[in-house]
Amino acid sequence: MTPTMTYFPAGPAAARARARADAPSPEPRPHGFLPERLPAQVLAGAWTDLDVLAHAAAAARTPQDARLLVERAGRAGELAVLRQRVGRLAPPRARAAAMRVAVIVAACGLSDLDPGVPVSRRYAHDDFLGLWASLAQRGEHERIVALPTLALLNWAPRHKPQRARTTDQLARGEVLVPIVRWSPSGHPLSRIDRLMLAAVRLEAQGIWLLRIAEGLAGRGPGDESVAMALCRFTRVQHVLRRQLRTEEVKLAMAPTTAQQRAVLVALADRGALEPPILLAADTVLGIGGRAGSSSRQRLRRHLPAGDRCRLSALERDCAALRTLAHRSGPEADAYREAQESLIVLRRTYTELVRTAVEPGPVRSLRP
Structure with missing residues (x-):
């Protein structure tokens, strides 16, 4: 069988027509707005400090208690170390770190702050603001403190999947648990935990x-x-x-x-x-x-x-x-x-x- 050929006239119009013909047709992403890969449950090395801080801030009694935790981590130099290492994170780990920062910001009552505005320094530690801004910039996601970060990056199947499936299939068919819980360990999931899982x-x-x-x-x-x-x-x-x-x-x-x-x-x-x-x-x-x-x-x-x-x-x-x-x-x-x-x-x-x-x-x- 003779292959079918498509001919275009010469000139600028021809170039545009060839570009349209050669362009791949857009395919719907199978995972929708969910991450393409399962959110990272574990942070390694110095980033475990951020994981511990996120869990503690989410379970804090008041925003003031959560802010004290951040100040303590800042004075200990933990946040400065992490701020310097943002560029070394692989994309999945950067998203995981951004989710934990989003949890901390929300728990501290700082959701309406822009980390790049000088007035923010009155409410949060400089190194934490720098870490927040760096992760937001790294993910092209300036306002990471929102449902897409708090929920869509904060879930995992309760049991390890037996076969490869897309994240939307896992989220539909598996029992989900939050990676960072807003309720203390050993207690029932809180309303905010259940709301975020419902969003997933x-x-x-x-x-x-x-x-x-x-x-x-x-x-x-x-x-x-x-x-x-x-x-x-x-x-x-x-x-x-x-x-x-x-x-x-x-x-x-x-x-x-x-x-x-x-x-x-x-x-x-x-x-x-x-x-x-x-x-x-x-x-x-x-x-x-x-x-x-x-x-x-x-x-x-x-x-x-x-x-x-x-x-x-x-x-x-x-x-x-x-x-x-x-x-x-x-x-x-x-x-x-x-x-x-x-x-x-x-x-x-x-x-x-x-x-x-x-x-x-x-x-x-x-x-």
């Missing part, structure tokens, strides 16, 4: 939503496959809503502390508890928890640079699809049904967070 499961199950979203990119009115894809989009959102309802029942029975509730309130006020998969759905459908494109960018600022670019590209490619909001017909009806379903799903997630910040059962996390 939401991202793992929500990968189907992301795949449909990326399949809708470039489509618009007149495409016969749009209505069917939007109906699938709605069905997946119904599944995610039922999943969140189940998680809410478990979370409501978990213990909590005033310290942990304050951490969640601070993060929620900054828009730092927004699940990336819901931001992706909002990108496709053009709605969200807060109106306006500026607020959409505000919610995305907590994501790594690669994920922000991914959502921006998805938003651009779905522009034609969003014109269905002003049309009529089966496609437009399916579009509006998907929008209404997303509104309900967002409301369900908000209720989950609200349950997490309410006073818990009458039992203490303390011995």
